[in-house]
Amino acid sequence: MPRRPTEADVLALWEGGLDSAPATRALLIASSATASPDEEAVADLPLSAVNSLLLDLRCRMFGDALPCTTDCPACGESLDVTVAAEELRPAPAGGRTGEAHAVPATATSTTGGFTITYRALTGRDVRAVDPAAPGARRTLVRRCLLGVSPPVDDLPDEVLDALAPLLAELDPGADTVLTLDCPQCEHRWQAALDIADHVWTDVSAYARGVLHDVHSLARAYGWSEADVLAVSPARRRFYLEASAG
Template identity: 85%
Template sequence: MPRRPTEADVLHLWEGGLDSTPAARALLIASTAAASHGGQDIADQPWSAVNSSLLELRCEMFGDALPCTTDCPACGDSLDVTVAAEELRPAATRARAGEEAGAVPATDTWTTGGFTITYRALTGRDVRAVDPTAPGARRTLLRRCLLSVSPPVDDLPDDVLDALAPRLAELDPGADTVLTLDCPQCAHRWEAALDIADHVWTDVSGYARRILHDVHALARAYGWSEAEVLAVTPARRRFYLEVSSG
């Protein structure tokens, strides 16, 4: 039976993710979600499994409607979009089914430019290990996915690595979440990436700060410790907050 994360879990996630990289934060939150469902360590599973666990936690804690804001690349108009989790669930469902079976990254073999390359899907550990701001980060990620190259070479040419990138997306389609959007002002249609990890971190961070605000207010009003505040149900806590500020 899945265990819904407690407020103490949320505070732990928030504190652990404050000084972490986005990839490390994503793995921290996804690992918490996977553990609540009895799953295994998610770091060595494909990135689609990370997204699946993040979406699962997001729906359990904050609902299945994801509000997003973006700008139209054609006219610059700001667009508010609410994405239903169901729109993201086909890829997430496939990832969850594989995770329950103890998923390992899918592999494939491809011949191009005189090389026969066996490669695998990106994992959480791969993404966490590479600084996205470092020079050549994209190709460093691609090299981590190489299992074998024939004939052997010290390094594949850049054009071969670049050609490999779209094949990784095909190998693990749930790793990237792309939405098709239409601008109501100019009718421009485009594709925009949705970073589930960033979205969930924003939710977790906002929730943690609200909890800590409650702790601060009730500690001042009644002298309670953090543990004592968290032991009070949210409904009763709201009452105490109202009467203490009246």
């Protein structure tokens, strides 16, 4: 089982993800949750397995309760919701979820007169496609095609659009959706939760907190970053309080 990341590990993870695109950053964080971090190996996992690794890291570092805030689309009421990580655990897809040997599930469907064999989306697919580019959704679907009969150079757009929701059914844990109820107006709706973005927010806040400690203690005692990280958090709090007083 991978060890809990040290403060130095978190700082390196934060620094590595600062200038990365969200999809690349998600793979970087997920790979750090494995026993032998390998971003390229994680990139070939189905998205459900990537999400499981993200949750593994989140639980080891910050616990299994994920606080979320959203607004009711009906009345605008702000809601604070806490979700348990286990509620977000994606279903297995082609292997035991979260393990490096998991492979994308495959399926065959007849749509628009074509018999199409396809696989689930992987982290590599998402990383390769700019979500803001025109036709990004269809580009992702094309990457998942394994076979088309009768063969064609390119499937019609309407066929690609019909396949898109089938990819989500093939790997249910690829998208995390919460069902929410507004206590103010009793409206019920579904809201997407980006696990990678949530974990990155936690990592970033934690790293900035550590760096703030480094800054304060460097000013107070002339310590280097390595000196500060060598001191336990409990002792560090004492030194911070003492230097502030």
